[in-house]
Amino acid sequence: MKVCVVGSGGREHALAWVLARSAEVVVTPGNPGIPGSVQTPPEDVAADLFVIGPEAPLVEGLADRLRARGALVFGPGADGARLEGSKAWMKDVLAAADVPTARHGAFRDVEPAVQFLKSLAPPYVVKTDGLAAGKGVLVTESLSDAADDVRAKLAGEAFGDAGRTVVVEEGLTGAELSLLAICDGARAVPLAPAQDFKRVRDGDTGPNTGGMGAYSPVVMATDDVVGEVMTRAVEPTLHELRRRGVDYRGVLYAGLMLTPDGPKVLEYNVRLGDPEAEVVLPRLAADCDLAELLAEAASGRLRRAPAFRPEAAVTVVLASEGYPERPRTGDVIDGVDAAAAESDTVVFCAGVGADAEGRLVTAGGRVLDVTAFGPTVGAARERAYRAVGRISWRGMHHRSDIALAAGKARPGGGPDGKDGV
Numbered sequence: 001m002k003v004c005v006v007g008s009g010g011r012e013h014a015l016a017w018v019l020a021r022s023a024e025v026v027v028t029p030g031n032p033g034i035p036g037s038v039q040t041p042p043e044d045v046a047a048d049l050f051v052i053g054p055e056a057p058l059v060e061g062l063a064d065r066l067r068a069r070g071a072l073v074f075g076p077g078a079d080g081a082r083l084e085g086s087k088a089w090m091k092d093v094l095a096a097a098d099v100p101t102a103r104h105g106a107f108r109d110v111e112p113a114v115q116f117l118k119s120l121a122p123p124y125v126v127k128t129d130g131l132a133a134g135k136g137v138l139v140t141e142s143l144s145d146a147a148d149d150v151r152a153k154l155a156g157e158a159f160g161d162a163g164r165t166v167v168v169e170e171g172l173t174g175a176e177l178s179l180l181a182i183c184d185g186a187r188a189v190p191l192a193p194a195q196d197f198k199r200v201r202d203g204d205t206g207p208n209t210g211g212m213g214a215y216s217p218v219v220m221a222t223d224d225v226v227g228e229v230m231t232r233a234v235e236p237t238l239h240e241l242r243r244r245g246v247d248y249r250g251v252l253y254a255g256l257m258l259t260p261d262g263p264k265v266l267e268y269n270v271r272l273g274d275p276e277a278e279v280v281l282p283r284l285a286a287d288c289d290l291a292e293l294l295a296e297a298a299s300g301r302l303r304r305a306p307a308f309r310p311e312a313a314v315t316v317v318l319a320s321e322g323y324p325e326r327p328r329t330g331d332v333i334d335g336v337d338a339a340a341a342e343s344d345t346v347v348f349c350a351g352v353g354a355d356a357e358g359r360l361v362t363a364g365g366r367v368l369d370v371t372a373f374g375p376t377v378g379a380a381r382e383r384a385y386r387a388v389g390r391i392s393w394r395g396m397h398h399r400s401d402i403a404l405a406a407g408k409a410r411p412g413g414g415p416d417g418k419d420g421v
Contacts, residue, residue, distance in 0.1 A: 001291050002047045003023045003049045003051060005051050007027070008027075008029050008031050008034075009031075013350070016036060020035075020036075022290070022292070023049075026047065028042050028045060032352060032360060033352040048072065048295070049073075049291065050071055050075070052073065055081065055085070058075050059081045059131060061078035072299060073249070074294040075249070076270050077246075080248040081270045083269075084267075085130060088106035093240055093241070093244075099233045100265065101265045102125070102169040103120070104167055104169040107166055108164065113154070122142075123141050124139070124140055124145075125139050125168070125169040125171050126146050126167075127166065127169070127267075128166065146168075172266070173259060174257045176257055178214075180194075181251070181253075182294070184298075184301065185238075186300070188234050192280050192283055192306075192308045193218045193226060194218065196214040196275060197214065198211060199212070200323070202399050202400055210274060210366060211274060212316075212366075212398065213275060214273075214275045215377055215402065217283075217308075225258070229263050249298055253269035253273050278348050283309050285306075313373050314384045315370065315402070316370045316385065317369055317399075318367050318369075318391060319365055319366050319367060320365055320366075321394065324365055329351075330363075331393040333359070333392075342387040345372045345373075347369070347391075348369040350366045350369055351365055351366055370391070372387060376407070
């Protein structure tokens with residue numbers, strides 16, 4: 001089978017790396033650090049299966065265009081991609097499907113939004129309606145800061161047209177969890193749960209990012225928790241989408257808060273999470289054929305369920321100086337090969353380019369994803385940070401506390417802070 005992966009980041013590198021176990025893989029446009037990268041537009045690639053990585057081309061209808069020419073595509077059409085393209089529409093779907101979520105309201109005018117904020121207790125959550133590369137969410141204890149954020153977004157100062165509608169939510173308490181499900185339009189099967197770290201600095205401080213690291217498995221994500229999420233969230237959502245005429249074939253990513261009242265959906269994404277993909281996909285068992293699994297879902301005939309190796313995986317994201325506000329690019333990257341040579345370690349290339357001499361250079365905010373495996377989260381974490389120590393470039397930064405609490409947890413431990421273990 002020939003598979004075309006669409007995208008250019010660490011998620012797409014991880015997809016290609018796992019798919020290559022059983023398939024011929026090309027990645028468009030890819031980047032100089034991803035083997036098999038081509039500059040051919042996806043519409044001009046001949047492949048048996050297309051796997052679309054990022055959210056933007058899904059929202060823009062790439063899956064529809066490929067399907068119109070007879071291609072087999074893993075990724076929702078533009079109708080289903082509205083789950084991520086419009087948070088207001090996503091919340092409407094959740095309400096119609098009776099999926100547990102935060103109390104919320106969608107607003108295009110400042111005054112009603114501010115009045116709704118005043119009816120909530122802190123923390124306050126303000127989200128852009130449209131795509132914002134994972135950076136369109138403010139969580140704050142300050143009512144005045146939340147109101148100022150509403151004004152900036154609705155004025156177009158923060159995210160342009162993507163912020164012309166805002167969703168205001170009550171803040172939920174509990175441990176966060178990411179659960180990704182493979183969907184064929186009618187049926188869904190879960191992948192291994194993961195937990196990511198959004199804030200740029202240690203201790204979950206600083207601005208939100210696209211994600212600074214992740215780990216899997218997650219002790220608190222028991223079979224009962226996963227089953228509850230599938231029964232109360234994922235399956236009702238698929239049913240509601242079908243009721244609306246949406247044939248959803250692709251990944252449904254549930255961002256969850258495990259509250260005292262049970263799991264609640266914070267948001268849905270319509271693609272594999274990044275960096276969650278870099279820990280979940282590499283944990284697939286050696287005899288689990290990812291290409292066949294995604295092809296079954298794309299054809300609407302999902303028959304198999306994924307199986308996972310028992311080892312844990314931890315990913316640490318290495319970022320450019322200035323990320324997430326103003327990342328600097330063009331710095332030469334040293335040590336990738338040395339890091340990848342560490343035992344049970346792989347380096348996925350995200351924001352990577354090449355200079356005139358063919359050396360890898362920084363070309364984005366999140367540059368590299370260093371993933372390591374181990375018998376426990378603690379062992380995987382130790383190996384990941386050992387490999388991170390091999391890599392350098394001017395201004396490189398990363399968090400030093402990815403999976404720290406999880407790595408210290410005893411099997412069977414309970415929720416305790418961000419890591420939920």
